[in-house]
Amino acid sequence: xxxxxxxxxxxxxxxxxxxxxxxxxxxxxxxxxxxxxxxxxxxxxxxxxxxxxxxxxxxxxxxxxxxxxxxxxxxxxxxxxxxxxxxxxxxxxxxxxxxxxxxxxxxxxxxxxxxxxxxxxxxxxxxxxxxxxxxxxxxxxxxxxxxxxxxxxxxxxxxxxxxxxxxxxxxxxxxxxxxxxxxxxxxxxxxxxxxxxxxxxxxxxxxxxxxxxxxxxxxxxxxxxxxxxxxxxxxxxxxxxxxxxxxxxxxxxxxxxxxxxxxxxxxxxxxxxxxxxxxxxxxxxxxxxxxxxxxxxxxxxxxxxxxxxxxxxxxxxxxxxxxxxxxxxxxxxxxxxxxxxxxxxxxxxxx
Numbered sequence: 001x002x003x004x005x006x007x008x009x010x011x012x013x014x015x016x017x018x019x020x021x022x023x024x025x026x027x028x029x030x031x032x033x034x035x036x037x038x039x040x041x042x043x044x045x046x047x048x049x050x051x052x053x054x055x056x057x058x059x060x061x062x063x064x065x066x067x068x069x070x071x072x073x074x075x076x077x078x079x080x081x082x083x084x085x086x087x088x089x090x091x092x093x094x095x096x097x098x099x100x101x102x103x104x105x106x107x108x109x110x111x112x113x114x115x116x117x118x119x120x121x122x123x124x125x126x127x128x129x130x131x132x133x134x135x136x137x138x139x140x141x142x143x144x145x146x147x148x149x150x151x152x153x154x155x156x157x158x159x160x161x162x163x164x165x166x167x168x169x170x171x172x173x174x175x176x177x178x179x180x181x182x183x184x185x186x187x188x189x190x191x192x193x194x195x196x197x198x199x200x201x202x203x204x205x206x207x208x209x210x211x212x213x214x215x216x217x218x219x220x221x222x223x224x225x226x227x228x229x230x231x232x233x234x235x236x237x238x239x240x241x242x243x244x245x246x247x248x249x250x251x252x253x254x255x256x257x258x259x260x261x262x263x264x265x266x267x268x269x270x271x272x273x274x275x276x277x278x279x280x281x282x283x284x285x286x287x288x289x290x291x292x293x294x295x296x297x298x299x300x301x302x303x304x305x306x307x308x309x310x311x312x313x314x315x316x317x318x319x320x321x322x323x324x325x326x327x328x329x330x331x332x333x334x335x336x337x338x339x340x341x342x343x344x345x346x347x348x349x350x351x
Contacts, residue, residue: 008093009052014324016042016049017185040101040162048092055085070141094344099200099275100166105142105268106198111174113192116148116181118289119347120152122196123325124175125155128168128196137161142261156202156265165200171329171337172198180304189305193298201264210265214241216259221250238262245269300332314339 019042028034045051065071108124109343112118129139130279144155159168163292176193184190221235236248236258245285247265302321310317311323315333318324 005089007057007090009055012045012048012052012089012093016045017081019045040137042091046330049087051085051089055089057084058085059081090345091338091341094341097166097169100169101163102165102200103158103160104165104198104276105156105158105201105265106168106196107154107265108152108170109157109197110147110152111193111195113150113190115147115149115183117152117192118147118149119181119195120175120192121152121155122150122296123177124194124196125152125157127325127327127329128159129157131329132159132164132168132327134327134330135161137164141251142265143251143258146152165198166337167333170333172195173249173297175300175302176298176336177302178304197272199268199272200275202267207267207270207274209240209263209270213241215241218255231290234258236262237338238266240266240270243270243273244271246266255304270334275344311336 019038020036022028023035023042027037028038058078058081060293062075062082065075065078070221106128108121108128110121113120132139138161140158140160142158145153146155147153174193174195176191178189178191180187181190217239218233219235219237219239220233234253234255235248237246237248237257238259239246245266247262248270249262249265252258252261282302299313300310302325303309304321306319307321307323308317308319309332311332314337316332318331320328
């Protein structure tokens with residue numbers, strides 16, 4: 001990293017003081033959005049600032065020990081602690097994804113495996129919504145296409161809460177399951193998949209959608225097997241003509257509510273498309289370090305007979321599948337976040 005640790009600490013302390021002053025500014029406090037942004041910024045800087053204070057203390061201890069013959073034998077131990085704090089500080093100061101604080105929209109689709117894949121999609125919905133609850137996030141199902149076997153062809157839901165994207169972005173990709181289906185009489189293990197797309201929820205200020213670019217169709221909503229579940233044309237299909245993106249919603253009885261939900265998902269898909277374009281402009285090495293969460297990318301395998309889950313991006317295997325499918329995903333989130341920050345630090349250090 002080009003900047004020295006002293007420079008980094010000085011910049012961090014200056015940023016922290018500015019953030020704290022901004023939080024105490026009456027003009028900022030009176031503006032709800034500005035106050036929320038200021039609070040978020042101060043919260044981001046708190047952990048690195050505490051490390052900086054600890055680093056300064058360790059540096060002073062090292063200087064004192066070098067000058068005092070009675071304490072000189074402690075120098076190697078203090079220097080080792082100082083190095084560790086420097087590394088932690090650099091990691092803490094790695095530039096964060098600007099979308100990390102956003103809410104998210106998650107789309108789960110059955111992959112290969114027929115009805116078993118649809119059941120697996122339902123299991124993933126349960127796992128991810130339980131994980132959201134464990135992290136004190138709120139969830140809202142936006143739309144779904146259930147099948148007759150109790151699973152889902154696809155289901156879309158929102159996760160709301162500060163930092164939701166920073167947690168859920170690691171769930172994007174193909175989730176593969178190996179287990180014996182309930183309908184399997186011979187006890188054979190089947191492999192099925194479901195795909196997960198995780199998109200930061202876009203505000204209207206993030207993505208401007210021209211109404212003239214939209215083709216909106218209304219139709220009667222249907223349930224499993226195609227039977228009509230509504231007597232009015234309340235289902236809505238929104239087509240974004242410039243990109244060809246199509247979003248259909250039918251869960252609500254109100255046409256207006258279905259249209260609003262469809263536009264939320266459309267904005268998220270448009271923002272994700274732009275983010276993907278930006279990612280593709282980065283170097284191939286950076287883009288492939290930890291995986292981009294694309295639907296085609298196999299990210300995790302859940303092996304029921306062995307009670308084992310493996311995340312292929314970081315090579316982490318945990319033999320507590322029964323707990324993981326109940327939403328205990330923190331170990332994977334922490335490992336993926338730490339690996340991403342390490343890689344970003346390496347990239348910054350090599351320029």
